Amino acid sequence: xxxxxxxxxxxxxxxxxxxxxxxxxxxxxxxxxxxxxxxxxxxxxxxxxxxxxxxxxxxxxxxxxxxxxxxxxxxxxxxxxxxxxxxxxxxxxxxxxxxxxxxxxxxxxxxxxxxxxxxxxxxxxxxxxxxxxxxxxxxxxxxxxxxxxxxxxxxxxxxxxxxxxxxxxxxxxxxxxxxxxxxxxxxxxxxxxxxxxxxxxxxxxxxxxxxxxxxxxxxxxxxxxxxxxxxxxxxxxxxxxxxxxxxxxxxxxxxxxxxxxxxxxxxxxxxxxxxxxxxxxxxxxxxxxxxxxxxxxxxxxxxxxxxxxxxxxxxxxxxxxxxxxxxxxxxxxxxxxxxxxxxxxxxxxxxxxxxxxxxxxxxxxxx
Numbered sequence: 398x399x400x401x402x403x404x405x406x407x408x409x410x411x412x413x414x415x416x417x418x419x420x421x422x423x424x425x426x427x428x429x430x431x432x433x434x435x436x437x438x439x440x441x442x443x444x445x446x447x448x449x450x451x452x453x454x455x456x457x458x459x460x461x462x463x464x465x466x467x468x469x470x471x472x473x474x475x476x477x478x479x480x481x482x483x484x485x486x487x488x489x490x491x492x493x494x495x496x497x498x499x500x501x502x503x504x505x506x507x508x509x510x511x512x513x514x515x516x517x518x519x520x521x522x523x524x525x526x527x528x529x530x531x532x533x534x535x536x537x538x539x540x541x542x543x544x545x546x547x548x549x550x551x552x553x554x555x556x557x558x559x560x561x562x563x564x565x566x567x568x569x570x571x572x573x574x575x576x577x578x579x580x581x582x583x584x585x586x587x588x589x590x591x592x593x594x595x596x597x598x599x600x601x602x603x604x605x606x607x608x609x610x611x612x613x614x615x616x617x618x619x620x621x622x623x624x625x626x627x628x629x630x631x632x633x634x635x636x637x638x639x640x641x642x643x644x645x646x647x648x649x650x651x652x653x654x655x656x657x658x659x660x661x662x663x664x665x666x667x668x669x670x671x672x673x674x675x676x677x678x679x680x681x682x683x684x685x686x687x688x689x690x691x692x693x694x695x696x697x698x699x700x701x702x703x704x705x706x707x708x709x710x711x712x713x714x715x716x717x718x719x720x721x722x723x724x725x726x727x728x729x730x731x732x733x734x735x736x737x738x739x740x741x742x743x744x745x746x747x748x749x750x751x752x753x754x755x756x757x758x759x760x761x762x763x764x
Contacts, residue, residue: 399424399619401622402427402609402616402624403425403426403626404624407735408752409735409751410426410626413734413755422760425604425619427604427616428603428605429608429609433598433605434594436450436451436453437590437594437745438450438591441589442651442690443686445684445686446681447649451645451647451676452681454477454578456477456744457582457746459746459750461753466749469593470587470592470593471586476583477577477583477661477662479577479660479664479674482664483546484667490543490664491570492535492543492570494570500539500542506571514536516532516538519537520532526559526560527561527563528556530564531545531567534569544556544567546666546667547664547665547666550672585682610631610632621730623731626735626738628737629738629740630721631701635701639701641714642706642707643707645695647692647695650691651690652688654689656689658691661677661678662676674693676692677689677691705737707742708736714740734752735752
């Protein structure tokens with residue numbers, strides 16, 4: 398019998414398995430896919446590392462987490478500076494003075510603040526939906542060009558139908574600074590994320606193409622404790638109904654050029670273009686290959702069996718999650734962790750931190 402059976406080889410499961418193995422506990426990792434790494438898995442094509450499940454940029458202000466991942470792999474100095482394409486016009490993201498200068502032909506923060514303040518006055522009272530919330534924060538010009546279409550594609554419905562709380566704040570930077578993140582540390586593993594996962598799982602038994610849920614009763618008997626990182630509702634066979642997610646579909650194309658779009662990520666913010674962004678993977682690693690690979694990312698409706706990406710954060714789903722969480726709390730030998738099991742969208746550093754918290758409580762040592 399194993400001490401721990403870990404369902405899923407993404408960051409959460411791999412970090413916990415590594416630390417448990419290091420402490421001498423026996424571990425078995427089960428992975429439904431044909432590869433380890435979850436959504437940070439990379440494919441290597443002609444020396445271009447393709448982020449198979451969308452762009453993943455590691456960023457954090459948690460020095461302990463940064464030091465933790467850096468003990469396994471060396472990170473490059475990639476800085477995320479995406480641009481937005483709205484009807485052929487290119488705008489820097491996040492919203493900053495480069496954005497405002499292009500949009501309004503202005504030069505100073507005083508001018509930008511005045512325009513935004515005047516446009517915000519359009520909304521009076523408490524915003525009733527996402528559209529009103531966004532306009533009340535950044536004004537109509539930014540909303541119409543850089544938020545509306547992208548958000549409606551992402552969630553599959555009109556901004557006027559989405560709850561206001563989805564956008565509680567929007568970062569407005571009154572400097573000419575295109576660094577998307579404010580975190581102290583940022584980068585991508587020089588040899589890709591696969592190396593990180595491989596080192597975390599080194600010496601640990603891993604079974605690929607293995608569906609834990611298809612033989613749950615059998616696997617539950619094979620370990621003293623289960624670490625489950627899949628969708629929490631799937632563990633309980635959706636007995637209260639499925640939680641809602643948004644899905645994604647990826648189309649990757651090889652192009653006979655050394656540089657297609659000049660930046661790793663371009664957001665397409667008009668509703669008429671069906672994909673939300675295009676990712677040119679070689680720019681994550683400052684590649685000089687003679688060819689390039691570009692992935693278009695299409696939001697999609699989700700159904701049971703599809704890969705779940707973004708939880709649909711509304712009151713109905715929060716209440717449904719509470720029901721599943723109550724069931725989970727009654728299982729002392731099953732620990733639910735990670736974005737799917739906790740029904741929350743985590744950045745990668747938060748996944749690592751969450752796994753290390755579990756290590757501290759379960760294995761009784763801290764970082």
